[in-house]
Amino acid sequence: MLWRSRPALLLSKSEHFAADASQPRQFCSAAAPLPAPHQPSPAPIRSIPLRTTKLLLAGVIATAVAFTAAGCAGTATASAPETNASGVTTLKVGASFPATDILNYVESSQAAAAGLDLQVSEFSEYITPDTSLEDGSLDANLYQHLPFLNQFNKDHGTHIVPVGKVYFPPLALYSKKITSLDAIASGDTISIPSDVTNERRALLLLEKAGLITLNPNAAGPADIATNPKNLQFQELDAATLPRALDDVKAGIVNLTYALPAGLTSEQQIYKEDVTGTPYTNLLAVKSGNENNAAI
Template identity: 45%
Template structure:
């Protein structure tokens, strides 16, 4: 019995030494070293489900492996979390936004997200379940608009361009409700952009972001009373990263794939109703 105790103690001591040595050498462990950010690790990209997640998943399933890229797509139903998740490192890149939104977010939140590559434009549209044409809007009607600064200004500009309201001279996409000089008897409901499609029946008309229109089975070319022009549109959606990660080889591979002929064909086939339009090219920081 005494010999058994001695042997057991010796084995335990040896095991402790082995574990201690292993702990000290952990940084050189190949499994640990190949974690997030390593050139051969999966690139984790956060995205809105539609169309951004659709496009990324097409790349993941059809193009990434051949390009030597392992891609992981994380979809966020609440797009307000995506830049923060990228800043914190919960995801390494994101794909959901346009430049005016990003500039406003970085300024207000102190984040350091930068655009990498433009991919597409989602024309903003005015929709209604009660009206069949734009001329049907009358005094006393309520129009819902997104309540975030960039999309509200964009919505008001669309309404002004179509003669629904008038804005102060010189005010464009940065407009606020205080810049409306002639509401023509209209009322405005400011709502969070993702909520607007579900509230469409509660108002007379609503300005809906392209991705949320798609997700609600609205077809811009068929259903919109008014639709933003795609030509020279400053609201191209792009791949973005935290500053300093622009030259990550994995990011550059994904940027190239997102601007490929295959992705252009995928967008045109899946979103042939004009809700998503390719807008390839480097994004302006």
């Protein structure tokens, strides 16, 4: 058994990041049809700054991360992962960066001793990892927080459940043009993620920064109560937010995209507080496998 219930890992690169994941607006009405099954291929370990790598790897050791299974497409019942004649259980795990590096490290250093063969696949968007979990192409995934998981189940009729908290990377407001909140001027444009859960999360960050106030249960820019600087908001797929910084005064970017894009702590204007956050990234499986012996 690899998984142990421990506090979620807080990933940080100096005072750069603390760590989490975001996703794109492709939500439909309740129980929307699932995309066609996707067969992911393993992804190589990504080259990232050495200090970040050490912290990621140290976090794996501290949290003893492990993985379970998922099941058949379109049903609420999951099937168990396959175990060969030698007693080795193969687990197909989907993830987004930096979780892929965490998983690849577990595979190279800890999985064999636990009787596991981890097959890690990297995804650059946030729909396929859950649909692949639902249809059985994956056994587990590591990329989403609980609000996103709940929204995805609601919108797509899936049966995905969390196993345990793993790591938390906060959102941050970045800019390539200014260095402080005071430099944001009247009428400036701010880019934010377009998916339901992270758009609200981004607006809450802007509210805490003192740039706007929100109506109760705000979901998007239409729910802004006061906007003293008459800020404009550009809603974009999370993966495009780092590139959009060239065209806006500032933008809210998740660690999943900030690190690969080369964004630095010096470009952060305001960062999400980690205290009491619901946005810790989770290891998730299909319902029925949350108590699997491979965990």
